[in-house]
Amino acid sequence: xxxxxxxxxxxxxxxxxxxxxxxxxxxxxxxxxxxxxxxxxxxxxxxxxxxxxxxxxxxxxxxxxxxxxxxxxxxxxxxxxxxxxxxxxxxxxxxxxxxxxxxxxxxxxxxxxxxxxxxxxxxxxxxxxxxxxxxxxxxxxxxxxxxxxxxxxxxxxxxxxxxxxxxxxxxxxxxxxxxxxxxxxxxxxxxxxxxxxxxxxxxxxxxxxxxxxxxxxxxxxxxxxxxxxxxxxxxxxxxxxxxxxxxxxxxxxxxxxxxxxxxxxxxxxxxxxxxxxxxxxxxxxxxxxxxxxxxxxxxxxxxxxxxxxxxxxxxxxxxxxxxxxxxxxxxxxxxxxxxxxxxxxxxxxxxxxxxxxxxxxxxxxxxxxxxxxxxxxxxxxxxxx
Amino acid sequence: xxxxxxxxxxxxxxxxxxxxxxxxxxxxxxxxxxxxxxxxxxxxxxxxxxxxxxxxxxxxxxxxxxxxxxxxxxxxxxxxxxxxxxxxxxxxxxxxxxxxxxxxxxxxxxxxxxxxxxxxxxxxxxxxxxxxxxxxxxxxxxxxxxxxxxxxxxxxxxxxxxxxxxxxxxxxxxxxxxxxxxxxxxxxxxxxxxxxxxxxxxxxxxxxxxxxxxxxxxxxxxxxxxxxxxxxxxxxxxxxxxxxxxxxxxxxxxxxxxxxxxxxxxxxxxxxxxxxxxxxxxxxxxxxxxxxxxxxxxxxxxxxxxxxxxxxxxxxxxxxxxxxxxxxxxxxxxxxxxxxxxxxxxxxxxxxxxxxxxxxxxxxxxxxxxxxxxxxxxxxxxxxxxx
Numbered sequence: 001x002x003x004x005x006x007x008x009x010x011x012x013x014x015x016x017x018x019x020x021x022x023x024x025x026x027x028x029x030x031x032x033x034x035x036x037x038x039x040x041x042x043x044x045x046x047x048x049x050x051x052x053x054x055x056x057x058x059x060x061x062x063x064x065x066x067x068x069x070x071x072x073x074x075x076x077x078x079x080x081x082x083x084x085x086x087x088x089x090x091x092x093x094x095x096x097x098x099x100x101x102x103x104x105x106x107x108x109x110x111x112x113x114x115x116x117x118x119x120x121x122x123x124x125x126x127x128x129x130x131x132x133x134x135x136x137x138x139x140x141x142x143x144x145x146x147x148x149x150x151x152x153x154x155x156x157x158x159x160x161x162x163x164x165x166x167x168x169x170x171x172x173x174x175x176x177x178x179x180x181x182x183x184x185x186x187x188x189x190x191x192x193x194x195x196x197x198x199x200x201x202x203x204x205x206x207x208x209x210x211x212x213x214x215x216x217x218x219x220x221x222x223x224x225x226x227x228x229x230x231x232x233x234x235x236x237x238x239x240x241x242x243x244x245x246x247x248x249x250x251x252x253x254x255x256x257x258x259x260x261x262x263x264x265x266x267x268x269x270x271x272x273x274x275x276x277x278x279x280x281x282x283x284x285x286x287x288x289x290x291x292x293x294x295x296x297x298x299x300x301x302x303x304x305x306x307x308x309x310x311x312x313x314x315x316x317x318x319x320x321x322x323x324x325x326x327x328x329x330x331x332x333x334x335x336x337x338x339x340x341x342x343x344x345x346x347x348x349x350x351x352x353x354x355x356x357x358x359x360x361x362x363x364x365x366x367x368x369x370x371x372x373x374x375x376x377x378x379x380x381x382x383x384x385x
Numbered sequence: 386x387x388x389x390x391x392x393x394x395x396x397x398x399x400x401x402x403x404x405x406x407x408x409x410x411x412x413x414x415x416x417x418x419x420x421x422x423x424x425x426x427x428x429x430x431x432x433x434x435x436x437x438x439x440x441x442x443x444x445x446x447x448x449x450x451x452x453x454x455x456x457x458x459x460x461x462x463x464x465x466x467x468x469x470x471x472x473x474x475x476x477x478x479x480x481x482x483x484x485x486x487x488x489x490x491x492x493x494x495x496x497x498x499x500x501x502x503x504x505x506x507x508x509x510x511x512x513x514x515x516x517x518x519x520x521x522x523x524x525x526x527x528x529x530x531x532x533x534x535x536x537x538x539x540x541x542x543x544x545x546x547x548x549x550x551x552x553x554x555x556x557x558x559x560x561x562x563x564x565x566x567x568x569x570x571x572x573x574x575x576x577x578x579x580x581x582x583x584x585x586x587x588x589x590x591x592x593x594x595x596x597x598x599x600x601x602x603x604x605x606x607x608x609x610x611x612x613x614x615x616x617x618x619x620x621x622x623x624x625x626x627x628x629x630x631x632x633x634x635x636x637x638x639x640x641x642x643x644x645x646x647x648x649x650x651x652x653x654x655x656x657x658x659x660x661x662x663x664x665x666x667x668x669x670x671x672x673x674x675x676x677x678x679x680x681x682x683x684x685x686x687x688x689x690x691x692x693x694x695x696x697x698x699x700x701x702x703x704x705x706x707x708x709x710x711x712x713x714x715x716x717x718x719x720x721x722x723x724x725x726x727x728x729x730x731x732x733x734x735x736x737x738x739x740x741x742x743x744x745x746x747x748x749x750x751x752x753x754x755x756x757x758x759x760x761x762x763x764x765x766x767x768x769x770x771x772x
Binding site: 022023026027029030031033034036037041067068069070163165167244245248249250251252256260263264266267268270271273274275277278282 | 402403406407409410413414416417421424445447448449452453487488489492495497498499500553645648649651652653655656658659660662663716717718719724
């Protein structure tokens with residue numbers, strides 16, 4: 001009995017939804033566009049807060065000067081870091097900042113400790129003969145798969161890096177292409193850099209590979225303790241802490257995103273509320289007729305709120321779904337990198353955006369629907385709009 | 386003949402809830418647009434407003450920023466005696482050798498730090514920045530590890546208030562003064578004595594040299610002279626050119642602002658379309674009556690478009706008002722050319738407000754056009770018969 005009634009109400013609801021097709025479509029599209037935007041804001045917001053997926057399971061740490069990432073460390077530290085229990089491998093890396101052919105071709109290029117870099121970056125795999133060729137050739141270089149694809153590089157190509165602040169122009173030979181790990185990097189020999197700039201024997205950072213990720217805090221403290229009260233105190237931190245430090249340089253981006261996000265949310269609320277107010281007002285006398293036919297106030301309320309929910313739901317599916325598809329496509333094409341390395345729509349983002357949308361729908365229709373349901377029947381029947 | 390504006394105004398007043406809700410969705414769009422553009426504008430201004438037109442900045446050839454540059458002390462002697470340099474009040478060439486280092490300082494209320502520029506310079510250098518003034522405390526003295534901190538950095542970073550001791554390089558430095566340098570990039574720096582600074586950072590060479598040319602023709606001659614001297618490996622550019630190049634860092638903010646506001650505008654136009662379609666449907670009979678009275682299809686079309694634009698104007702005006710208080714609010718980001726903190730103020734300019742209003746009108750126009758078109762096509766007889 002109840003089921004049958006329920007079904008009838010459903011049909012009534014759908015009929016109402018399609019009564020003014022254009023309005024339903026416009027409202028749903030407006031919600032869709034806004035939720036698409038809101039989803040992207042949420043994606044960027046979460047990515048900036050936690051830049052790496054499963055950050056706790058990555059057994060890699062970074063050692064930098066505590067005074068700041070811009071200051072160099074002595075290259076002699078590498079040997080001492082390797083003696084710390086729990087450290088499996090350690091390789092230096094110095095930001096080089098060159099570009100290829102055109103200043104628009106900016107990418108991540110580093111002078112690294114060629115012998116140890118693959119021991120630290122265990123996720124990067126390279127054919128053994130290519131790795132050997134790279135280690136043997138002082139002017140050799142290796143690049144990640146993404147970067148090789150981007151510039152169409154093949155093993156054996158000559159690559160000249162221009163415009164580096166080091167004031168030195170390395171002429172490199174591509175010896176290998178690695179997959180996995182930081183696939184948008186180019187690495188060449190630190191010795192080549194060091195000789196060319198007058199043997200300062202300095203490096204930018206150290207990458208440290210741990211035996212177990214659980215040892216991170218102990219190893220970090222040991223390393224920092226080791227260099228305390230030297231002229232070059234260190235700061236050892238996890239990869240994700242390092243990235244968060246970088247993100248902090250951008251300033252209060254997350255606050256700005258949150259403020260814009262609330263404005264967008266409020267705008268969606270207004271759009272849905274406006275539509276519902278209009279459509280409920282137009283049906284005031286109709287609701288009264290239904291009431292006099294025996295429909296209860298709860299029915300009327302349910303009809304209007306349900307209508308609002310359905311319109312919003314349709315918009316949400318398109319908007320959030322579109323954002324999800326686009327973020328998947330971007331992740332597949334590998335164009336996001338560095339601080340934006342993990343720009344996906346996480347399940348919690350998806351749930352948050354959809355939940356917010358339905359809450360808005362409830363909020364937007366609640367008051368006018370309540371009024372329509374509680375209205376005095378006689379008065380409403382006289383209402384002419 | 387046009388339908389009187391009063392007709393539209395009274396209609397809007399009758400449907401005030403709908404009018405306000407529609408206007409408000411336009412308001413939000415305009416506010417977000419103006420605020421983001423004010424952010425970009427503020428960043429641009431702090432860079433493009435930096436520099437006296439006759440000041441030249443000399444750096445090592447090939448360096449992108451002062452941080453990467455170095456100028457040897459003997460090169461300074463060559464520069465000092467170039468022809469065409471203005472004389473200061475003591476009759477000496479108006480040349481200021483400066484030393485730049487970056488230090489990492491924690492922002493107030495945040496554990497994560499940011500890089501702040503420390504500039505070592507002599508009194509000749511203060512004179513080259515006409516907006517410079519010490520607003521609290523006093524000038525630093527050399528040999529005593531004293532610094533003066535710009536107002537914006539002092540407000541935004543820990544241990545940078547007057548009387549505080551800030552730690553960098555080999556120890557603590559005392560903040561003896563707070564200074565202001567207008568809306569320029571220097572307003573995000575800490576200044577101290579170049580010799581003290583060089584000693585602490587083991588730096589013998591300077592980073593850059595600033596000088597004042599006599600006039601604009603000698604300016605170019607000076608540039609040429611420096612470029613031609615092969616021994617020096619130096620390059621001169623005007624201070625303005627140097628900072629102007631960095632304004633490109635505002636481009637991503639602008640692009641983002643347009644993207645976000647654009648998407649919000651689509652949503653808002655749909656909302657105003659909905660409102661206007663409802664208005665047309667409710668007033669079908671009126672439209673018929675107006676036509677009978679002799680108003681043309683064109684004036685009906687115009688009248689409804691105007692009504693929609695009026696809603697948008699109300700929304701836009703409120704939007705601009707809401708965005709106004711953000712004017713002057715200080716924020717900061719990292720300038721990736723110099724890799725150091727650049728603090729700047731949001732700038733809501735009249736031009737920006739005008740753009741916001743134009744943007745609002747555009748939304749109203751698009752939202753009103755289709756419904757108005759439909760109203761204008763209404764057949765008189767059926768319209769009059771409609772309920």
